[in-house]
Amino acid sequence: MLAHELGKTGARVILVEAGPRLTPRDFHQDIGKTLASYFWEGGTRAARGNVFFPTLQVRALGGGTVFNSAICMRPLASSLQRWQDDHGLTDLTEEALAPHFDAVEELLGIREASDDIMGRRNDLFREACENLGWSWERIRRFEEGCRGSGECITGCRHQAKNSVDRRGIREMVEAGGRVYTSVHVDELIMDQGKVRGILGATVNPATWGRKHPVRITARCTIVAAGAIGTPVILRRSGMTRNAVGDNVVFHPSCFIMGTFDELVQPWNGATQGIHSTEHLERGIKLESLWATTSTFSRGLPRQPKQFKRYLKKWPHMSVFDGWVSGEASRGRVRHIPGTNRPDITFDLGEADLRRLQEANALLCEMFDAVGSKEVVTGIHGLPEVMSPREAADEIRKGRFSAVDLPTASNHVMGGAAMGSDPDRGAVTDSWGKVWDADDLYVCDTGLFPSSPGVNPQLTAMALAHRLGQELPRRY
Template sequence: MIGSGPGGAYLAQRLAAGGKSVVLVEVGPVVRTHDFRKEAGSTLARYFFDGGLRRTNGNLFMPTMQARCLGGGSVFNSAICMRTPLFAANKWRSEHGVIGIEPEAMRPHYERVESFMGVREVDPAVQGRRNELFAAGCEAVGATATVISRNEEGCRGSSECFTGCPTRAKKSLDVRGVPEMVEAGGRVYTSVRADTLIMDGKRVRGVEGVAIEPFTGKKGERVRLTARCTILAAGAIASPVIMQRSGIDRAPVGRNLQFHPGTALMGLFPDEVAPWSGATQGYHCLDFMADGIKLESLWVAPSLLAFRFPGIGAGLKDLVSRYNHMASWDVWVSGEDSSGRVRARPGGGHDLRYRIEKPDVQRMQEGIAKLVEMYFAAGATAVYPGVHGLPPEISDAADARIVREADLSPSDFPIASNHVFGSTSMGEDPKRHVVDSSGAAWEVDDLYVCDTGVLPTTPAANPMLTIMAIADRMADTLLTRY
């Protein structure tokens, strides 16, 4: 198993529990509680690919922060667990021929994952003022605020999900998944970068790579692991690159790369909010998901939000000094009209291309406008959109019209996305898809993919729970085949 994120680590523990001999390979180090740092720059530099500076090329430079550690993105995400909506699953079936993806067929897999990972709704006691204001704003404009479900136990509302849960209440895969795999007899090799697959004609026999010194990147000894079955779960960016370097370079590999582009807004309230208190993300609004828009309450490290503020010098200092009266909410869009590709570069590295098209820009504008209306409905006195071409400060709900009518381009937004999919898409047409509905690679034997790259189009929801449910389904298949 190459990669220890949600798909890979969950599948590894299922296979080990089923009596299989499992080796889990992770390029990053083990992160223990005392290793966490509250400073965002240090976290990004130590535990994310390219020091947290990985970004797309195209019609904008979009940061896409991919974690590199045991447990993958689950260590630093907000633990949001959502099932894929019916309309997205129907699209996978009708347009890509994916078999067995309908909600009723997937229900037992979702339930098994949710039970194992301890998925539950955010406790009202740890919502905090920032999340409560979001819910109030939704209600005031006639929308629905839905309590977020997360894989956690005993959250204390420290809002440190992004820099690492200081109490380990978040059940990231290094906390729940990898330990059970090891207990069942599986082995884990961290700080090992998988480079190429071992090919025997059209059969995959394992993987070759190199040991990497944590934090310095210094290369060590070469590593060679052989296996009856090899599973790529290295992520939607790394998995196709490993395939390309191994000579598996059919047209669909690395193509159809998709994201959920998003941005955040800050709203100023007359009373204290203390936005760093409470669950990192406690409520979201799902009313507009069929239109490709999702709204959320959010908190991340202050340094990652402050760059959206207007002004410099004393003006910027004054805004930052009022952080305790602000709330941060975000919008992300489906990205269904935008796409890109990832290619391995000769000699190492990769080229990441992505274009955001006009329909997704318009979705972003509509989402921002809705948040503006929600802020003022909840009692805000000012909103700071941080978008070039919009007023630096919005002081009235009626100005949501300005947001909707503005002629904006992708580069006007401070956009980022950590949700990546589509580059090793599953489906029943070998000319269009990289793997079939079971996750088995087309045209080569004994190779599977189990990360969000297999999702053929946007899942419309946060993808972690979906890929874990697919991993659960894949485990049933592999335990029978091998």
């Protein structure tokens, strides 16, 4: 988004990306192959701490937007208020950001999922909300011509998703900007407190093996390697204050699978077409979800006959997911010494554990509200299959520890947090200008000092758009 804005001004823009550029020909519905080819660490990236915590990040031109569900939400007013009050980000008000959200939403064609592509899984989610008297919304996504094929996580073969490689980067290249893919950035070129570009190497897109050294010089350098990648680059370049890579925030998530007498065919319908914001202010978001049978099969009963029985039931099952705000938990990114690989730690805090517990219970209540007979929760200490009502009660009553509730998160934020005071943990100012070096900016979800309260990508894009309008005034 930033490259797009800068490209419009006539600036000479060079975008460097470690992963390859992908086209619909590169997408297939095999999740294992997709993760191995286009995700960091082949899809096995995980944080260590009081819980095993997998986290997926995309390694391709366009980043997460290429494989994500395209959900776009503006941040909660209460979250922005906290950024202002607790972090001195007084210029990041709803009013000041509104034109940037408007511009991004227009460029990416963000709109509500339509009823004709919902499929039964999304409809069941909506009916559950209605039966429980909860609010529900059609999800706003960047798409044009979505067929409801439910395969966003393996890439949109129908060219319907307006990921930023297709909207934004393309126009920047048409305006004369350059893109170098398969170049891994290792560190920044430092010159007496100023940044003068990047050092890295070309990588083989199939094997990830390093080939030729790369050196690119620039008047202004912007690091946008994501909340995991950016702290690694900054720290390897000598910016080793604790704040760099500290305060990493995740949205810990969960999912519940339920069976129905009727045919659901959960793979039909928009990957995530309906969500509920009913519980958002208490830090819980609920969504309909699809992401290949093998992704969810880890939750199925483990005894072989049972496993087979539930695999056969897939056409009659549905999946709903939930995630929590992560306010009580803490993550941290460092790099493994002598390498450019991240070392991620994450401890799930007590209040988030209880929120996660409640999210699981709420999802079970939803299945109960639409006549599901059985749910599979994957929660340690509970029977593998239960009635949804019984499961909701048992989950609420239980005293679970962090390892009992299966969780993961693909929403990573913080690590290069904005703030007015570098002595109080801020890595950048409210524009993303790094306090510790000149001519250096950060532009990704790493900037968030805390959760925006919603799915993160639209907020990052609005901040990028804002910086894209400011930088030409400075250079």
